[in-house]
């Protein structure tokens with residue numbers, strides 16, 4: 303009997319020391335397997351006389367039960383520890399920041415729009431918007447382009463079907479951002495200083511024209527506004543945008559139905575090793591249309607042109623982006639080719655600011 307209790311302590315010590323599931327299994331086989339030590343002892347009971355077998359059998363059963371219980375308890379605790387370790391190793395800390403992988407880029411058109419907003423915000427201009435699906439009153443009539451006017455035909459307009467017209471107004475895709483001038487003057491009290499960047503549409507397509515492109519409109523309405531204000535504003539804008547101080551602007555008399563007088567503005571450029579650089583005066587690039595807002599446009603918006611004057615300008619944003627960042631084919635802007643976007647796109651963190659720079 304005392305033999306057996308010593309043996310039991312020995313087994314229990316070994317089981318407690320088993321460090322993994324394989325060691326526990328090896329001990330089970332050694333003790334309770336077919337030819338295990340305890341199994342052998344149980345088998346030997348058969349040779350004993352009935353009295354001795356009764357006593358020894360009971361004692362052996364106690365041993366067997368104790369070892370078997372210790373084995374399964376050890377197995378359970380090892381499994382639980384293993385699971386805890388696995389959970390700890392695979393734990394995900396959802397409060398950690400995402401991997402800083404750069405997956406996308408900001409399109410140059412969006413970047414330039416942000417640059418424009420930044421430059422003009424510093425001059426006190428707010429950003430205004432208007433619908434891309436316009437009506438012909440806002441896009442043409444209120445801008446002093448009546449139905450019979452040749453400028454309507456010149457705009458290569460995408461019209462919506464006649465049947466959709468409402469209150470005599472035909473819907474169309476806006477051909478320029480100038481209707482935002484009208485919407486702003488009709489919804490806001492002067493003085494007004496806004497820019498309106500956005501998409502515009504014309505049925506036109508070749509290497510330098512796409513059916514959809516981008517413009518930014520500028521509008522100032524106040525008392526006593528004159529061409530000098532227009533000129534200073536455009537010069538300040540172009541210098542800030544191209545980050546060059548020696549820019550020469552050339553104002554050429556022109557015609558727009560909604561401005562009088564009107565001027566087209568060219569920026570002085572020079573060739574440097576095959577690329578056109580802003581600055582110098584060896585070559586001129588037309589970049590925008592501008593002028594003093596026509597008194598008829600001011601009246602159409604319900605304002606008195608004797609009291610309120612202003613200037614307006616319209617610039618092609620895609621053109622500005624090409625000039626500043628050196629892209630040569632406008633069509634690539636709208637192909638959605640990831641290689642192009644990787645090359646010409648901007649980091650989402652490269653937010654243009656006047657203090658940090660609006661350049662590349």
Ligand code: PHE
Nearest residue numbers: 478480558591592614615616
């Ligand atoms: N809307 C004109 C265009 O698309 C540009 C412009 C805007 C001209 C404002 C003068 C004043 O060509």
